[in-house]
Amino acid sequence: MRSDVQGLRAVAVLLVVLAHLGVDVVSGGYLGVDVFFVISGFLITGLLLRARERPDAPGLGGALVDFYARRARRILPAATVVLVATCGISALLLPVVRVGEILTDAWWSALFAANIRFALVETDYFAEGRPVSPLQHYWSLSVEEQFYLVWPVLLLVVAALAVRRRRDPVGSVQHVLTVLVVASLAWSVWATYASPDTAYFSTLTRGWQLGAGALLAVVLHRRTSSGTPLGGRPGVLAAVGMLLVVSSAFVLTPQSPVPGVVTVPVVLGTVMLLLAGALPGGADTWVARGLSLRPMQVVGDWSYSIYLWHFPVIIVARSHLGGLSPAAVAVCVVAIGVLSGLTYHLVEQPFRRRGSRWDLARWAVPMYPAAVVVLALGVLASQTWLDHRVASTRSNPAVQPADYLDEGLSADPVRALVQASVLAAQEGRPIPGRLVPGLLDIRRDTASLGDCDYRTGTRELCPEGDPDAERSIVLAGDSHARAWSPAVRAVGERLGYRVYTLAYTGCPTNAAIRLDPETGRHWDACEDFVAFTQETVAELEPELVLVSNAPLAPVEDVDSGEVVTKGEGREVYAAAVDRGLEVALADLAEHADRVVLLANTPKLPREQAVCLSRSDDLGDCLLSPERGPRQLQRGFMDVATGLGLEAVDAEKWFCERRRCPSVVGSFVTMRDSEHMTTAYSVHLADALAQDLGLGTDPSS
Incomplete structure (x- = not known):
């Protein structure tokens, strides 16, 4: 050599x-x-x-x-x-x-x-x-x-x-x-x-x-x-x-x-x-x-x-x-x-x-x-x-509202469970066993889109929920919408709605098109999908359109065409994405009976599962949502209400007074720092239907 x-x-x-x-x-x-x-x-x-x-x-x-x-x-x-x-x-x-x-x-x-x-x-x-x-x-x-x-x-x-x-x-x-x-x-x-x-x-x-x-x-x-x-x-x-x-x-x-x-x-x-x-x-x-x-x-x-x-x-x-x-x-x-x-x-x-x-x-x-x-x-x-580490907590009980009957919990059972879970974390109770989903599987816990994963280039429509129903709901947006899809499908099944999930991961339903996160250039696929969403809603004329987006950057300003990043300041970026959202929601509202913005799923500073893996009690994993994304999501809600549309603030199902427990009951609520788990999404179905005022009788 x-x-x-x-x-x-x-x-x-x-x-x-x-x-x-x-x-x-x-x-x-x-x-x-x-x-x-x-x-x-x-x-x-x-x-x-x-x-x-x-x-x-x-x-x-x-x-x-x-x-x-x-x-x-x-x-x-x-x-x-x-x-x-x-x-x-x-x-x-x-x-x-x-x-x-x-x-x-x-x-x-x-x-x-x-x-x-x-x-x-x-x-x-x-x-x-x-x-x-x-x-x-x-x-x-x-x-x-x-x-x-x-x-x-x-x-x-x-x-x-x-x-x-x-x-x-x-x-x-x-x-x-x-x-x-x-x-x-x-x-x-x-x-x-x-x-x-x-x-x-x-x-x-x-x-x-x-x-x-x-x-x-x-x-x-x-x-x-x-x-x-x-x-x-x-x-x-x-x-x-x-x-x-x-x-x-x-x-x-x-x-x-x-x-x-x-x-x-x-x-x-x-x-x-x-x-x-x-x-x-x-x-x-x-x-x-x-x-x-x-x-x-x-x-x-x-x-x-x-x-x-x-x-x-x-x-x-x-x-x-x-x-x-x-x-x-x-x-x-x-x-x-x-x-x-x-x-x-x-x-x-x-x-x-x-x-x-x-x-x-x-x-x-x-x-x-x-x-x-x-x-x-x-x-x-x-x-x-690894199995031994997980099994060491298996006998620990889940949190229940009944554990805190004297604490004045909400009459809403979903919110009451969140409040009880915050109190359990503050007490330093041990992490429950048999978490849903399990920590070993949580990163694979992504809501399925079946044949309608639009990242593959397909433009099929996949009716779910109650496929034979006359009423329909369209769920549109990016990965946040995808995370809501199990809840919306469950609503459709229980209340008689066809459900269409028009979700494209990383691409919000927003006229201010996000740049391609891999190349940093104009994202043709995202622009095409946003247009497809608008065209599909126009054809379906659904009773309800639900929109859920993350505040992703950088984007192209809908009026000037200039690229806007978060580094230019929150106000500049917020103005660009708010304007893009306003255009997108207004267009959707022309072809649907109702348009509702699903907003403010918290963005957490850490992954709950990683924290739970390292900790002995729930108190170590009582987190607070990040301020910047929270303010931007609240801005999205203001855009919707400013157009005369509706907005649902989802934070109440994850946090109580900005304290977000990593385990609610026995549910791990988030698969990562900002997307909810599929099981918790299904758990929220009835609460979501109630917040939206949807009737239980298909003829109502």
Whole structure:
């Protein structure tokens, strides 16, 4: 192994660790992953080319078995150890609501599909604001392994076909690889513009980075095999390459459009460094000598273990401690170093050592199913402990209004239960057992839209409630409307209304169209859906339209077309969204007997489930709604009443005098910080019907 390459691995992993520790000066340190991709493509392709030309080289099948056996020995043991350890420490230290997701992340990681998992999470509206998974860094391993599932086969097949046609096999590989690199880079630039969240994790957008290293290996191998002398100025190449890598880490930020064109300099810099080291005199440049220093070699040797361990250590510590003080950062660095050193010497090296039993393909190939079995045992143990944590409160009783008969509770049973739950929290009563929904399932508790999930592009109408009823209710809005849909469906079933839910997550029913939250540009899909909502109401002419929106930003002012953000001040933003809401409600009111705004579901400072996971009693999780969103929702109500329409203030079903219990009776009211759970939504159905003055007789 070239010492400069090991040193470059050290640079890459140190940049990544510093960035994840929050060292602002290297805010683009995550680009160390791009450096790893180039190095990996370079080394693996060179190894494949050299192995193919050995006198004792096996056939295509044997070559692939040998390659994947080496990959298994290199990747699986350490990766499995860290996966199992992360599951265990998460089950011990993190809120139970998070651990179930981490166990799921572990399975995706074991299947080398973590990049797909985290791309889905990044584009999930309901995952916004959640803490990062301690296993998120496994996405890069998945990209590599997906690349190597295809690349060795393609390389060997192209070379074999070239030999049959009496062409230069390495030259043919070079031509094919050049086309693939250019195509992947072009796709990366486009995908990063069109869908940056998914592009970041995609193998197709990252393939050109691995391919750039592979292409360099092919070119060098071709020149060496032909006896063509290598020339150039390695000192200049190395200096410029290092400058490109390091300056990229200093200049780019987490908001930079990665992995598009902005990653070209760091990839080019890495290629230049690898090329410089291969040239005559390359080992004597000041850059190569610096990379070859003993500390850099040690970090380079340990770089894989460091990469595996650093993220779980940092994320678990940050979550458990509520942040990282300088002392905590120092402890994290020591822990990363100790764990990495132990893993390198006790796990990595024994499996990679030549002459050991693992050096034989018949032992190495079964390592993958063995790793899956080990992970399954680790997940089972973690899940068992998790179940024990949840079961420890199972005998605790639910809160009931009867517990506080002398406290002058409301005659409304729904409000009385809220008031009793506030009193129970103030007393510090233990958290009830058998919460609804359970803490382990709460993040999956999203109201179903069935065939009418309009994010898929469908424009179907799905009558629910009482589909055969003559009267109809339309529920319109964003994710807040979706959260109300179980209640409104229940109202329809009980009172004889067809119910249509026209909800598009993240897209309020408001003429001030929100910008696309992923790209920051005009959101055509949202504008189209708002128009579809208006057109559908005009066609249905329902007896009742219910509208529920969150105050989302930024938006385009309906009059000026200018983009307005919350950063411009609450009054400026409120004026823009109020005006947009006014236009939307007025349009709806022209085609419905009644239009009612469902407003003021509280926005809480913390997730109730996370708080309940950490606490012993209800008092720790008695929260107050955030002031800003509350004021904006009250502004929405003023807009509705100003138009002569109706508004329902929902806060009374969640809070009493701005004190919001995390558990009402046995219900956890919110699945996250602002969306109610489906069970609590159904619980509110009768109260909602009463507030709306809906009759119990369909003929009334």
